[in-house]
Amino acid sequence: MVKIWRVALAVLALTPILAQTLEIQDAYVRGLPPTQxxxxxxxxxLNNSDNLVELMAGSSDAAxxxxxxSHQHRNGMMLMQEQASVSIGAGESVxxxxxxxxxxxxxxxxxxxxxxxLSFSLKTGEGDEITVVAPIISVLKEASATKAHTGIHP
Ligand SMILES: [Cu+2]
Structure with a gap:
């Protein structure tokens, strides 16, 4: 039993810190006609750590x-605004x-x-980088309610 415990600790120690901190779920990229x-x-x-994490855009070989x-409704208009980062509280998800x-x-x-x-990466304020490999799903397959709300652009 003691031996098994030691092995488990060794595996944990080898796991990259970021993998324990941030978890990306249900990722997909919107598929569009080639003219876009x-x-x-x-x-x-998900932020599985005990600290607030600042999430930032990384890079992709596809863009x-x-x-x-972010999207904001202002005076009946929907505006997109670039965010330098998004704060994710300890144990919270965005x-x-x-x-x-x-x-x-x-x-x-x-x-x-x-x-x-397609793969893209995200960064944290600490300088860590996480790479996400996501399936491309055609915009035509997204829920029709979502499309009616947002149009072809997110
Ligand atoms: Cu946008």
Whole structure:
């Protein structure tokens, strides 16, 4: 029993700290016709650590740059605003979803075809980086209620 415990500790010690801190769930990238230069990625981020984490955009080989955006309703208009970072409290999660926070992939360097995969990274204020491999799902397959609310752009 003691021996097994030691092995478990050794495995924990080898696990990258970031993997224990941030967990990305249900990630997908919106698939669009090849004429589109920009798309968005959606996911849920869990902060499993005991500290507040500042989440920031990383990079992707499928786009020139990544930006975190929020949506705000102001005077009946919906505005997208770039966010330098998103704060995630200890033990809390933040949902990136159509109509809310989203990760914009700006100036796509390749088509985002339904059924394929794409990788992008996210960074933390501490300088850690986490890479996410996400499926591309055509905008035509997203819930119709979501599309009616947001149009082709997130
Ligand atoms: Cu946006």
């Amino acid at each position: 230069r920009t798309t968005a990625a959606f996911f849920t981020v 020139e740059r990544l930006e975190i955006h 949902v990136f979803a159509p109509g809310g926070y989203h990760l914009m992939l700006v100036n796509l360097t390749r088509p985002v075809r339904d059924g394929e995969q």
